[in-house]
Amino acid sequence: MAEKKKKLLQGNEACVEGALYAGCRFYAGYPITPSTEIMEGMSVRLPKLGGKFIQMEDEIGGIAAALGGSLAGLKSMTATSGPGFSLKQECIGYACLTEIPLVIVDVMRGGPSTGYPTGPSQSDIMQAKWGTHGDHPVIALTPSTVPEILTETIRAFNLAEQFRTPVMVLYDEILGHMREPVTIPNPGEFAVEDRAKPEVKPEDYYPYDDKFLIAPLAPFGSGYRFHVTGLNHKQDGFPTNDSKVIRENNLRIMRKVDINRETIWKNEEVMLDDAEVVIFTVGSTARSARFAVNELRKVGVKAGLLRPLTIWPFPDRAVAEISSRVKAIIVPELNLGQMTLEVERVAKGRCAVEGLYRVDGEPITPSQIFHEVRKYL
Amino acid sequence: MATLKELSKQQELLSGGHRLCSGCGIPPIVRLILRAANGPVVATTATGCLEVGTTIYPYTAWRIPWIHSAFENAAATISGIESAYRSLKKQGKLPGGDKDIKFVAFGGDGGTYDIGIQALSGALERGHNFLYVCYDNGAYMNTGIQRSSATPMLSNTTTSPAGKVIPGKQQWRKDLTRIVAAHNIPYAAQASPHNWADLSKKAEKAMKVNGPAFMNVMSPCPLGWYTKPEDSIKLAKLSVDTCYWPLYEIEDGVLKITYKPKEKKPLAEWLKPQGRFKHLFKPENANLLEEFQKRIDMEWQRLLDLDGKRL
Numbered sequence: 001m002a003e004k005k006k007k008l009l010q011g012n013e014a015c016v017e018g019a020l021y022a023g024c025r026f027y028a029g030y031p032i033t034p035s036t037e038i039m040e041g042m043s044v045r046l047p048k049l050g051g052k053f054i055q056m057e058d059e060i061g062g063i064a065a066a067l068g069g070s071l072a073g074l075k076s077m078t079a080t081s082g083p084g085f086s087l088k089q090e091c092i093g094y095a096c097l098t099e100i101p102l103v104i105v106d107v108m109r110g111g112p113s114t115g116y117p118t119g120p121s122q123s124d125i126m127q128a129k130w131g132t133h134g135d136h137p138v139i140a141l142t143p144s145t146v147p148e149i150l151t152e153t154i155r156a157f158n159l160a161e162q163f164r165t166p167v168m169v170l171y172d173e174i175l176g177h178m179r180e181p182v183t184i185p186n187p188g189e190f191a192v193e194d195r196a197k198p199e200v201k202p203e204d205y206y207p208y209d210d211k212f213l214i215a216p217l218a219p220f221g222s223g224y225r226f227h228v229t230g231l232n233h234k235q236d237g238f239p240t241n242d243s244k245v246i247r248e249n250n251l252r253i254m255r256k257v258d259i260n261r262e263t264i265w266k267n268e269e270v271m272l273d274d275a276e277v278v279i280f281t282v283g284s285t286a287r288s289a290r291f292a293v294n295e296l297r298k299v300g301v302k303a304g305l306l307r308p309l310t311i312w313p314f315p316d317r318a319v320a321e322i323s324s325r326v327k328a329i330i331v332p333e334l335n336l337g338q339m340t341l342e343v344e345r346v347a348k349g350r351c352a353v354e355g356l357y358r359v360d361g362e363p364i365t366p367s368q369i370f371h372e373v374r375k376y377l
Numbered sequence: 378m379a380t381l382k383e384l385s386k387q388q389e390l391l392s393g394g395h396r397l398c399s400g401c402g403i404p405p406i407v408r409l410i411l412r413a414a415n416g417p418v419v420a421t422t423a424t425g426c427l428e429v430g431t432t433i434y435p436y437t438a439w440r441i442p443w444i445h446s447a448f449e450n451a452a453a454t455i456s457g458i459e460s461a462y463r464s465l466k467k468q469g470k471l472p473g474g475d476k477d478i479k480f481v482a483f484g485g486d487g488g489t490y491d492i493g494i495q496a497l498s499g500a501l502e503r504g505h506n507f508l509y510v511c512y513d514n515g516a517y518m519n520t521g522i523q524r525s526s527a528t529p530m531l532s533n534t535t536t537s538p539a540g541k542v543i544p545g546k547q548q549w550r551k552d553l554t555r556i557v558a559a560h561n562i563p564y565a566a567q568a569s570p571h572n573w574a575d576l577s578k579k580a581e582k583a584m585k586v587n588g589p590a591f592m593n594v595m596s597p598c599p600l601g602w603y604t605k606p607e608d609s610i611k612l613a614k615l616s617v618d619t620c621y622w623p624l625y626e627i628e629d630g631v632l633k634i635t636y637k638p639k640e641k642k643p644l645a646e647w648l649k650p651q652g653r654f655k656h657l658f659k660p661e662n663a664n665l666l667e668e669f670q671k672r673i674d675m676e677w678q679r680l681l682d683l684d685g686k687r688l
Binding site for chain 1: 445447449524535538543
């Protein structure tokens with residue numbers, strides 16, 4: 001086996017490594033702090049791999065071109081931050097309905113509006129879920145370290161390809177710009193999934209074939225001619241007013257993610273077995289939480305950490321299980337309670353749920369979490 | 378037009394103490410434009426260097442009502458302000474009665490040529506009485522030097538990196554001044570801060586016309602051009618003397634070149650001091666330099682052919 005390459009990488013650079021490893025060969029985007037290094041990296045790396053990098057005229061163009069790239073058969077990605085993520089929302093809904101695999105990286109910054117471009121934030125947890133209109137499936141991943149940005153970006157591509165749906169990677173400015181040692185994986189070390197290709201003749205092909213939960217997607221130009229529209233459509237892709245078909249299709253796109261939750265969920269559990277108070281958090285905040293848990297254990301407090309790497313679909317089962325056996329779940333987040341709402345929904349009053357929020361552009365410190373937990377014991 | 382002495386006695390509407398880089402072309406441009414208002418003036422600014430560099434709390438460099446909305450919509454925001462002003466004035470509800478207020482929108486090349494062009498085009502078509510000023514430094518400098526559609530061909534930027542195979546940006550820049558003029562607005566011009574008299578005269582005309590006016594102004598950027606701050610004005614002058622950035626205006630559809638260099642300088646004189654074109658001076662890239670020069674000659678000739686003509 002080839003010797004592994006260890007590099008000191010910035011989070012945004014690790015994202016580029018992960019994307020290229022997963023087979024991303026098309027990137028279209030627009031400059032926006034604190035995500036721009038992803039695009040800069042892609043502009044250097046993709047042409048050398050025979051891929052295509054395009055800087056577009058705005059954020060909407062960035063995601064729209066990536067949709068086109070994916071339909072043409074290349075694994076495609078765009079990256080942005082809060083305000084740009086807002087501009088992309090219409091196309092995210094389009095990708096959900098038309099079932100186009102795509103990875104959208106959102107390096108979160110303080111909001112609303114231009115907000116605080118150079119400070120960390122987790123203000124897009126709910127934007128990722130509800131930013132576009134209508135009910136739609138959402139898969140969003142939340143890495144917490146620079147090496148994890150690499151591996152979760154690979155996972156994002158795999159999930160997008162498997163489920164024919166846009167997948168988001170959410171991390172904050174701290175992770176985007178901090179540097180940590182990263183081992184670049186060798187080929188074959190991580191599974192790389194490709195979308196299913198049609199096995200029928202072009203004349204028998206339907207892009208939304210109702211024989212499948214997730215129909216194979218033929219690349220444009222491969223001889224399989226089909227229709228793609230953001231209107232509600234039949235299995236052949238053409239618009240329809242048939243209420244039964246509309247209903248079935250709306251339910252199916254939700255179902256394809258819903259019934260596969262078990263394989264999409266991914267949690268890290270730290271000292272949960274005997275925990276009396278559990279911290280539930282993601283991203284850079286989870287780093288403070290991990291430190292706080294260790295300090296709490298040193299003073300005899302039975303604290304634990306539940307850290308989802310998949311925030312959408314929300315880890316209902318893990319939270320429900322924990323809530324039935326602990327005194328409290330503390331939810332530190334760099335917003336005003338977006339994840340807390342979900343934890344409350346799932347805990348259904350079985351334990352106390354308390355948010356710990358910060359929206360001043362600074363990270364939540366371990367000592368803030370330490371003191372919050374101690375309130376419950 | 379005001380004399381230099383008169384201009385020097387006016388209060389700066391964009392004060393000193395801002396955080397724009399030393400050698401940045403933006404402050405002299407904004408000051409000359411605002412002076413031409415010669416009365417109350419309201420400004421909007423797109424996201425970019427000018428916005429970030431002049432307004433970090435608790436300080437502001439603006440001595441006028443000023444608003445930043447977002448990256449793509451400075452022209453739309455000024456449209457709303459200008460329309461409300463006209464409505465209030467008509468209703469007799471404007472404090473100060475019939476005061477003649479000027480409206481100016483500022484944007485960089487990213488916020489104007491790229492993400493902001495839709496809002497700009499809409500405002501021009503609707504015919505709001507305002508002046509849009511683009512400070513064109515040829516890239517997204519605020520986010521760290523990414524190419525824009527104003528970036529000169531063959532520039533090395535962080536998203537059009539010059540390497541062994543691809544020698545920087547591959548596309549020719551968008552001719553925004555002519556695109557704007559194609560909206561048949563009363564006044565559009567190109568200017569440069571080294572020629573303050575020409576810039577001021579154009580700004581005064583632009584403020585006086587009834588309807589939309591547009592100015593595209595060359596704005597040197599030591600950070601993105603990899604040049605010395607003290608060379609900025611010299612480089613602005615060279616961009617004009619090499620005919621990369623011709624000074625002209627289109628007034629009621631008639632194009633007029635407002636400055637013709639006595640001796641047109643070779644383009645290399647403007648390119649060479651700039652780090653972003655360093656790779657063009659390697660012997661193997663001589664042909665690229667030649668092509669660049671040819672294209673500039675062609676564009677200049679096209680402009681000369683149109684000089685004095687109704688478009």
